[in-house]
Structures are given as structure tokens and as C-alpha cells.
Amino acid sequence: MRTSFLAVASALALFCTAPGIASAAEGEFSYRYLDQDGEVRVGSLVDPPSGKCIEIPEIADWDTSAFRPRNDTDSRAVVFKDDDCESDAYFxxxxxxxxxxxxxxxRSVVFS
Structure with a gap:
């Protein structure tokens, strides 16, 4: 009985400490954009969520686009020309x- 209890307790402890499914891309996704003065700035998303459309925050309220993206996350990044990832996958x-x-x-990106 004692051995059975220890085996069940050990299995439960192992189950509770096992890592879950990752819900974020780990790493940094960077891009360039022009600020209101026309200066080139660098923005980034760090450990962005997976499977969620992310609008580039620095340009969300402007009629402009970000450019020169670099994906240093551990997930594939699909970029879109529109704000809500509804156009065809762009790149x-x-x-x-x-x-x-x-x-x-x-203007937006989704990580797999």
C-alpha cells in the first residue's frame, strides 16, 4: 500500500511539473518604421503570442507601414500588409x- 501511494504521488508530482504547450514565440521580432518627424526608428515584439494577429503598435494609428522585419523568434512569422491579418499572407x-x-x-504579423 505504501509503495502504491508513493508511486501515485510521484506520478502526480511529475505531471504537475511537466511543461505545458508553449503559447508564445520565444525571442524578438524587430522592424523599422518612420516616426512622425520622418526619422527611422526600430521597434520590436518580444516573446509575442502565437496564433494571434498583432498589429504593429507604433504605426497603428498612422497611414504608414513598417519595413525591414527580422524574425529572431523560434516560430515562423507571417507578415501582412493590412492591420488585421485578413489579407492573403504577404510574406x-x-x-x-x-x-x-x-x-x-x-502592418501586422502572426506567429505560428
């Missing part, structure tokens, strides 16, 4: 270093 950036040029414009 996919591989994990761990996928990047685009100044010509790659984006």
Missing part, C-alpha cells in the same frame, strides 16, 4: 533570423 519569415528588405512593408 513568411523563417524562425531564427529570417528577414526582409526595406521594400517588405507590413
Amino acid at each position: 513568411s519569415l523563417r524562425p531564427n533570423g529570417g528577414h526582409g528588405s526595406d521594400r517588405l512593408l507590413l
